[in-house]
Amino acid sequence: MLVVDPITSSGTVQGVVRDLDGAPIEGALVSVSGTPLSALSDASGSYSIPGVPYADLTITATAFGYNDTTIAVTLSAPVLSQDIELSLRPLLTIHGVVTGSDAPLVPLEFVNIGLSGYATDQVTTDADGEFVLSGVPGLANYAISATMNGYAGAVIEFTLADLDLDLDTLVLDQALISALELRAVAMPDAARITWQDPRLGKEEFMVNDAGECTFSYTNEPMEGVYLGNRFTIPDTLTIAQVEVSFDIFPNAVDLVSITVFDADEEMLVTSAPFLTPEDSTFVVDIPNIMVDGDVFVMVHWQNNAASTNALCIDQSAEALNTAYIKYPGQPAVLFSDFLGTEPGSFKVRLGTLVPDPVQTSAPLPTYSLYRGHADSLANTDDWLLLNSTPVT
Secondary structure (H helix, E strand, O other): OOOOOOOOOEEEEEEEEEEOOOOEOOOOEEEEOOOOOEEEOOOOOEEEEEEEEOEEEEEEEEOOOEOOEEEEEEEOOOEEEOOEEEOEOOEEEEEEEEEEOOEEEEEOOOOEEEEEEOOOEEEEOOOOOEEEEEEEEOOEEEEEEEEOOOEOOEEEEEEEOOOOEEEEEEEEOEOOOOOEEEEEEEOOOOEEEEEEOHHHEEEEEEOOOOOOOOEEEOOOOOOOEEEEEEEOOOOOEEEEEEEEEEOOOOOEOOEEEEEEEEOOOOEEEEOOOEEOOOOEEEEEEEEEEEEOOOEEEEEEEOOOOOOEOOEEEEOOOOOOOOEEEEOOOOOOEEHHHHHOOOOOEEOEEEEEEEEOOOOOOOOOOOEOOEEOOHHHOOOOOOOEEOOOOOEO
């Protein structure tokens, strides 16, 4: 007769997780270091981890709001009972005041304050520019963000110890806010220029692609060509920026520009020249203009001695068929018809300014008005200043 005596090589680690007063902690994660083995404690604080190999082990228990506890144990029997105590983290208060660089002594109300890290929270500043975040667990790493229309956002990273924290005064840099819905109407002996409160506008990008770069195209040497998208404008809006993406494959680096045409293919505005780096996505500023119909937004190659890094196109099924090609003096042609390729959209995205009626205490910005010819929008250094003092 052959008798097989099985040898047990693993067991179960079990126990109860409690606080320092002996109360059970539910939802504590108990894990065996160096293994994927873990378990959550139940409402009675009990946990059980089966299949733990016999060895000298390190057991770690973590629970939100408590300090981690690590215990060294030795498992050499089918069951090891190991209770664990966790100590509470201190609950602290973070305080601060927010002002703007344009008026550092004037508090800003309605600033959005976001806490991220070990714990998360969100508040807004009051009429005195103050914010208070209460009940924040200490002994952890955090970041606080402060955002408000009209100002550049700010982020502060810090380690919260075991004492309340006073961040004193946060000064947000005033942003250069583009005028919203700027309009100029010709009159017999003058022009009427109006715009909306720019503090109540936000940036949005019109996107025709689905985020893929399935192929890319560029210029032939010394070829004057435009590649870009037609965007459907449902109403009037302000356009201010263009985002472009170039492919990963390297060619030459050279200067190109962004040109915007209206639906009749009349040129509206041209950007300053910019370089075509490979494997890059970036935003190009263009002079702000109001449009009330479809526009073509296109990258323009002109007098480039070599083929530059190529503009990405998305020809996936999810992309809209809005890619166009245009040569000077000729009408724009749908790119899929021109080359007989799959429909698609170039990774050219249109940045717009749209109304965003949010609360803000940012002061109304002031502007100077200049007059010049539309052909020189990309370089306004020689334009004539019209007002003697800034206007709101």
